[in-house]
Amino acid sequence: GAGVSQTPSNKVTEKGKYVELRCDPISGHTALYWYRQSLGQGPEFLIYFQGTGAADDSGLPNDRFFAVRPEGSVSTLKIQRTERGDSAVYLCASSLGPPGGVPTDTQYFGPGTRLTVL
């Protein structure tokens, strides 16, 4: 079946602009995660949704970053006033159930969106 999809695959923007990154999780998956991966680093947790609500947004670096999941399916990560340091690959993952449930909490990752801020 279809896996997690993310659009766009690449996004180039200028410093100070606003961007939106989209994630389509696997159908029926209740949990959705966003990560940021800088060059040479592992993924860094940003936010976790269970259904429509953000259960943990402790990884969002500042108030320029915001994410929504209004219908409990598709999610959008929004970045305001982009900075060059925001350049990274943004990964989305989804799981059938919440963390702690084995194996329903196994995360399936999307291909990522490469964001470049000039």
Next chain:
Amino acid sequence: AQRVTQPEKLLSVFKGAPVELKCNYSYSGSPELFWYVQYSRQRLQLLLRHISRESIKGFTADLNKGETSFHLKKPFAQEEDSAMYYCALRGNYGQNFVFGPGTRLSVLP
């Protein structure tokens, strides 16, 4: 604070040789540990998790709480094992993950 370290950025071994990818962590409670793998041009995917105590593609990993380690081992490396490997930790409250920086494994013919 939760932290995962992987001391080797690159590990090269010959086909058929044993391989061990090191992972150490710091966490004050009882974490859950994972290994994720990313093959060339593919997505990040779960390889194994300590709670399942399973062997996947010949790989095993044992959680050593005394040494706070979760090293990934395989007795005989194959060329198709060449990939990027990430160790990850999830804390007691089962929410966010902390990933290590990753180790690139290169299995030479």
